[in-house]
Amino acid sequence: MNLTVNGQARTITVEPRTTLLDALRENLGLTGTKKACDRGECGACTVHIDGRRVLSCMTLVAMQEGKNITTIEGLEQNGIFHPLQSAFIEHDGFQCGFCTSGQIMSGVAMIEEVRAGWPSAATTDLAASFSLANLSREEIRERMSGNLCRCACYPNIVDAVADAVARS
């Protein structure tokens, strides 16, 4: 089957039961995407499909024919980190680092969701349009709740996301 991964056209041969996560790690050697719970409960395997954040453990690669996949390896451009990657380093947004690629992939797409005006469970007025200016710490925590961090670096992760938004 054919898909585009981090801007490159790739052709792989897989069994139908292969998840997108296993295809990325085992067939394409992209081990930046982490396999933790493998049940859609932790967010460590978060990647983008056509720009949207998804859990790569809960979808089959066979369902992604022709799709554009972005992983943590594809986030930097010409050797320059994405602003959220830099912010994670500056704000010490990790300890062991196992959840980090998922956190960053989730955060990058989450900021785009906010730009598109999407509300969250922390949004008080659903009938009003939402923008980056409304992205409080509480909003960031709610919108990032699909990414667990066993080292509990949450305050620093929120700082990193808030800083990346402020600088964007």
Next chain:
Amino acid sequence: MHPFSFSRADDTATAIAAHAVDPHLAFIAGGTDLIGLMKDRAALPERLLDINGLPGMARIEAPPDGGLRIGALARMSDVAANMEVRRRFPVIAEALLFAASGQLRNMASIGGNIMQRTRCAYFRDETDGRCNKRQPGSGCAALHGLNRNHAIFGWSQSCVSTNPSDLAVALTAMDAIVIVRGQAGERRIPFTDFHRLPGNTPERDNVLGRGDLIVAVEVPASAEARASHYHKVRDRASYEFALVSAAVAIAIDGGHIRSARLAMGGVAHKPWRLTAAESGLRGISLDDGDALKSAIAASFSDARPLAHNAFKVELAQRVALRALQTAGART
């Protein structure tokens, strides 16, 4: 996961015909429930038919009459972000936003959401072996096991599990209609009739059969829709299934309730409509807390808590009251 074959459906008629004759074929859309079930060996389809390419089924339509038609392949996040959904039916947008996580909402379809299976730990865990939903006739480990998260209404000796969908609770309150296409054509199933009580056949969650494909959910316009609210109580603040939840919508006349719609999640095998409370609430002032409480209590006289979930009887009534008062503030 076990081995299976995979193909893609191009048109609904062919997909329905394939499903009708093949008991080992399953449709897959978002996959967020089915893939988990397959990993836990609670579903072992031999063939998967990917329906994501079916044309026109992801549309969200907001007709001028004030209702909604949501295609079965629309994603939870797109429905929750839709401004017409947010303005016309806050209860639906909230039920979606309080469910799962940003990533899962981007994947999960509306049809799949209302098809999702129980989170009962004995159903999800293949090592126990006693689950009538997983293996009919094997017993119910939860009936005399750890049943804090289980039903207080409508359960049977065969199954005490609850339905985990938040959206289904909101759709029950709003009298939505499930549009199903089968080999004999299209039929419209009122939401309250879509899910089943367990009885002696808990392996069947809903009334769908072979060759049935959900194509859309319709939500009729109603006087109560705008003043609606979904209130969810759970063990952590986000990204968790409901312990108890309430979907409420009300119409007010001079400070008094003209009509109310109430449905609850986390209390039964299907979303639980509080019909006795709905009739008792008519004419009551929103400021009369005691009258509101006793009207709600009328729907709890037949509650049958299990060993570990008696707290749900009181909690559910408080959640219903809170949801009613919050919806009331929106009138």
